[in-house]
Amino acid sequence: MKLSTGIGLPAIVSAASMVGCDMGTPDTQTLETAPAVDPRPNILLIVTDDMGYTDLGSFGSEIPTPNLDELAYSGVRLTNFHAAPVCAPARAMLLSGMDNHEAGIGSMDIKRFFDNGTEPDQTAPGYAQPGYEGYLSHRVAALPEVLRDAGYHTYMAGKWDLGRALVDETNPAGRGFESSFVQTTGTTVHLSPADGGAHGGIRRADPLVFRENWDVVTSLPEDYFSTRVYTDKIIEYIEANRDDGRPFFAYLALTAPHWPLQVPDDWLDRFAGQYDDGYDAVRDRRVERARELGILPPHADMVDYPRGSTPWAELDETARAEQARLMEIYAAMVANMDFHVGRLVEYLRDTGEFDNTFILFMSDNGASGSAPEGFAEGYDNSLANMGRRDSFIEYGLGWAEAGTAPYRDVKGSVAEGGVLAAAFAAHGTLADTGGISREYLTMQDVMPTLLELAGAEPPTGEYHHRPVLTMRGKSFLDHLQGGASPVHDPDEAIGWELHSLRALVRGSWKLLWIPTEDEETRWELFDLDSDPFERNDLSSQRPDLTQELIGEWYRYAEDVGVAISE
Numbered sequence: 001m002k003l004s005t006g007i008g009l010p011a012i013v014s015a016a017s018m019v020g021c022d023m024g025t026p027d028t029q030t031l032e033t034a035p036a037v038d039p040r041p042n043i044l045l046i047v048t049d050d051m052g053y054t055d056l057g058s059f060g061s062e063i064p065t066p067n068l069d070e071l072a073y074s075g076v077r078l079t080n081f082h083a084a085p086v087c088a089p090a091r092a093m094l095l096s097g098m099d100n101h102e103a104g105i106g107s108m109d110i111k112r113f114f115d116n117g118t119e120p121d122q123t124a125p126g127y128a129q130p131g132y133e134g135y136l137s138h139r140v141a142a143l144p145e146v147l148r149d150a151g152y153h154t155y156m157a158g159k160w161d162l163g164r165a166l167v168d169e170t171n172p173a174g175r176g177f178e179s180s181f182v183q184t185t186g187t188t189v190h191l192s193p194a195d196g197g198a199h200g201g202i203r204r205a206d207p208l209v210f211r212e213n214w215d216v217v218t219s220l221p222e223d224y225f226s227t228r229v230y231t232d233k234i235i236e237y238i239e240a241n242r243d244d245g246r247p248f249f250a251y252l253a254l255t256a257p258h259w260p261l262q263v264p265d266d267w268l269d270r271f272a273g274q275y276d277d278g279y280d281a282v283r284d285r286r287v288e289r290a291r292e293l294g295i296l297p298p299h300a301d302m303v304d305y306p307r308g309s310t311p312w313a314e315l316d317e318t319a320r321a322e323q324a325r326l327m328e329i330y331a332a333m334v335a336n337m338d339f340h341v342g343r344l345v346e347y348l349r350d351t352g353e354f355d356n357t358f359i360l361f362m363s364d365n366g367a368s369g370s371a372p373e374g375f376a377e378g379y380d381n382s383l384a385n386m387g388r389r390d391s392f393i394e395y396g397l398g399w400a401e402a403g404t405a406p407y408r409d410v411k412g413s414v415a416e417g418g419v420l421a422a423a424f425a426a427h428g429t430l431a432d433t434g435g436i437s438r439e440y441l442t443m444q445d446v447m448p449t450l451l452e453l454a455g456a457e458p459p460t461g462e463y464h465h466r467p468v469l470t471m472r473g474k475s476f477l478d479h480l481q482g483g484a485s486p487v488h489d490p491d492e493a494i495g496w497e498l499h500s501l502r503a504l505v506r507g508s509w510k511l512l513w514i515p516t517e518d519e520e521t522r523w524e525l526f527d528l529d530s531d532p533f534e535r536n537d538l539s540s541q542r543p544d545l546t547q548e549l550i551g552e553w554y555r556y557a558e559d560v561g562v563a564i565s566e
Contacts, residue, residue, distance in 0.1 A: 052403020075426030431482030
């Protein structure tokens with residue numbers, strides 16, 4: 001294995017820099033020798049990390065996101081798009097078209113042991129069981145593998161989170177990306193740590209969390225900032241092959257705005273004072289604005305909203321000042337993300353690639369209400385230092401609820417607030433530009449959609465000399481292009497499970513099982529057509545339907561290989 005001493009920032013070749021170069025004569029460079037141009041569209045897949053449902057202006061936010069909003073308004077906003085409760089399962093579903101168990105991330109607990117190079121507890125549910133490998137399983141064909149075989153360039157920059165840093169065959173270069181710069185694990189800091197190392201300031205058994213292609217990155221530049229570098233890398237990779245006539249698939253997996261909240265110094269105070277009225281006021285304004293935009297239905301309200309945070313009015317002055325500052329830094333991360341996406345879009349326009357680029361944007365789960373205990377130890381999280389490289393902060397449950405309300409719960413839950421994600425598609429071929437889709441969609445549906453767009457067949461049976469599962473997701477390309485047929489049949493049961501959290505959606509019905517603090521659990525039933533915010537449990541009124549759907553959930557669990565511990 002080769003080690004890289006650091007990362008190189010891209011040197012983009014502009015058209016002006018080519019002036020005066022010997023471009024050949026008609027005798028040496030003719031149309032016959034120019035590469036044939038593949039007419040298929042480029043694909044740009046942008047995924048943000050832990051972004052709230054209403055964090056974009058086009059979904060109801062006060063945070064300025066003009067570049068993403070322009071794309072969203074020019075395309076179709078997907079208001080019923082479902083990711084996963086947390087990061088890695090979402091990415092496994094996204095890149096496989098499969099349930100997270102079939103794709104190898106049945107448990108985040110086992111995955112964390114794998115990431116740290118240690119042996120998990122052999123009594124843990126799913127230990128040594130297919131579906132609980134802790135990395136993107138080789139039982140599935142990965143999206144970049146299939147697109148690369150279909151003639152696409154495949155590029156990635158950002159968060160991988162689907163395989164440990166030192167295991168080559170589980171990393172992006174081993175799963176179909178020809179060029180990649182990635183953070184292999186789920187968490188690291190966004191600014192270069194004080195010691196310049198590539199462990200991202202987080203104490204791990206395996207500190208080498210960054211890779212470029214096959215090489216381990218052992219140091220980061222002093223001016224490293226995650227969103228800027230990931231964007232630079234995608235531009236660099238596209239530029240390197242821009243003139244060969246082949247389309248590209250570029251996966252920009254941003255780590256913003258995942259905790260720790262950090263931004264460059266010139267972004268620290270851009271939203272100073274704008275959140276002094278607190279998360280309750282921001283939450284209510286966002287709900288109203290999202291309703292005005294048509295993102296939320298007209299009957300959306302905050303009546304009986306099951307909040308978990310302390311009301312703003314009950315916080316003391318010190319807590320309010322700290323909370324307001326946390327949101328100022330978070331808003332800066334989101335606005336900064338929008339700025340860098342704008343740079344990428346401008347590059348595509350300048351190079352003539354934009355009109356032939358299909359853009360799909362989404363978050364990987366709901367807003368995050370907390371970080372695991374112990375992560376912030378040893379950092380300076382004083383009010384004056386928040387957002388800097390030696391701070392480690394997260395914005396808490398009150399602001400997370402402001403980003404997901406009126407939907408129930410936040411990241412980590414299979415209730416709508418945990419899995420419903422802001423998403424949109426933008427391309428000139430879409431039928432309803434500027435429109436809103438309420439079609440029920442999931443992360444599993446992304447891979448079949450992009451394969452259909454690329455004219456690539458999903459592998460079945462055997463792929464690259466190994467058996468693979470048949471893709472579970474459904475393409476929504478026809479839906480985007482004006483088709484009237486539903487993406488998912490009304491009788492299709494779509495199941496969810498992670499760490500004993502359970503859900504099943506069939507048509508408008510949703511079955512939900514969330515363990516409570518006293519460890520008592522019971523199934524709840526909701527009609528998402530009339531009650532998308534999961535306020536009115538109908539299980540006692542519809543016991544026969546509840547039992548029928550419970551049976552459907554157990555069939556799903558057996559089908560995908562859920563390890564059930566009851």
